[in-house]
Amino acid sequence: MEFLDVVFNRKTTNGPFLPDKVSEEHQQLLMRVAAAAPSQFNSQPWRFVLIEDDETIQEIARISGASMTKVMSEGTFFERYKKYFRFSPAEMEEHRSGMLFDQLPALLRPFTKRVFTPSGQSLMNTLRVPRTLGEENRKLVAGSPLLVGVLLDRSEYRPDQLSGFYSVFSMGAAMENLWLTTVELGMGIQFVSFPMEVPGNWRRIEELLKVPDDLQLMAVYRLGYVPAKQRRPAIDWSSRERKKPSQYVFRGACDTPQSGWDEADGTAP
Ligand SMILES: Cc1cc2nc3c(=O)[nH]c(=O)nc-3n(C[C@H](O)[C@H](O)[C@H](O)COP(=O)(O)O)c2cc1C
Structure with missing residues (x-):
């Protein structure tokens, strides 16, 4: 693919993957592109653990699904992140x-505006929505042929020091290289973040993966080859929506938004 097509087609995959194993050649390429990223003083603070063992994947899937059910039924997830949810195309257009x-389950649709209120939460719990979503999440993770854990060297990842910022920045660059390459390989990728939301559950995953004391597990992703047809799930973690250039680019100084670029839109060239 042309480079810019790859960049503008990169996305988060919400749905199931094909059951096919990710070839060793592709796994190796994904690791090599990640390591080609820039890093402070060429420190290369990233480490990766490739997980194909079915038992480990099933256990991570169970932890992920249960974590999602827990944070959604307790309301902590919605409370923490409600500022990112839009309920109509008009609202989306305003924020971009x-x-x-x-894509709420049909039963909940009439109550869309109330899902973040206490009565909406109790309705969701009565209808067992958190359980359904958690189970969907478990199945998605369980059906992934490959999980990738991303780790940082703790001697670089020091959250209270500048090197903490630099190492996270470098890891982001490495992940973007990997993410872009999935497009070229006909693969999809998705963050498995719910275990991080529940104190103790991330530690369980670190134990499963035998993470040593000198490394910190930063993220887990699910990867696989994507089927031709994909359906949007109840919570769509992918969005093509982007701000207009005048909303995020300044010219000269931060008091002057860039003008004249919005017509071309912020996404595809
Ligand atoms: C730091 C970070 C955290 C994210 N967390 C999640 C997540 O927990 N679950 C998920 O499915 N996607 C997650 N995403 C993906 C975003 O939801 C996604 O990038 C965004 O909605 C734009 O969609 P796109 O990737 O398809 O362009 C995350 C992305 C980043 C960079």
């Missing part, structure tokens, strides 16, 4: 950021 919450 966040995620469009338009």
Whole structure:
């Protein structure tokens, strides 16, 4: 693919993957592109653990699904992140950021505007929505042929020091290289973040992966080859929506938004 097509087609994959194993050649390429990223003083603070063992994947899937059910039924997830949810195309157009919450289970649709209120939460719990979503999440992770854990060297990742920022920045660059390459390989990728939301559950994953004391597990992703047809799930973690250039680019100084670029839109060239 042309480079810019790859960049503008990169996305988060919400749905299931094909059951095919990710070839060793592709796994190796994904690791090599990640390591080609820039890093402070060429420190290369990233480490990766490739997980194909079914038992480990099933256990991570169970932890992920249960974590999602827990944070959604307790309301902590919605409380923490509600500022990112949009309930209508008009609201999305106004912000041009966040995620469009338009795929609620049919039973909940009449109550869309109330899902973040205490009565909406109790209705969701009565209808067992957190359980359903958690189970969907478990299945998605369980059906992934490859998980990739991303780790940082703790001697670089020091959250209270500048090197902490530099190492996270470098890891982001490495992940973007990997993410872009999935497009070229016909693969999809998605963050498995719910275990981080529940104190103790991330530690369980670190134990499963035998993370040593000198490394910190920063993220887990699910990867696989994507089927031709994909359906949007109840919570769509992917969005093509982007701010207009005048909303995020300044000219000369931060008091002057860039003008004249919005017509071309912020996404495809
Ligand atoms: C730091 C970070 C955290 C993210 N967390 C999640 C997540 O927990 N679950 C998920 O499915 N996607 C997650 N994403 C993906 C975003 O939801 C996604 O990038 C965004 O909605 C734009 O969609 P796109 O990637 O398809 O362009 C995350 C992305 C980043 C960079």
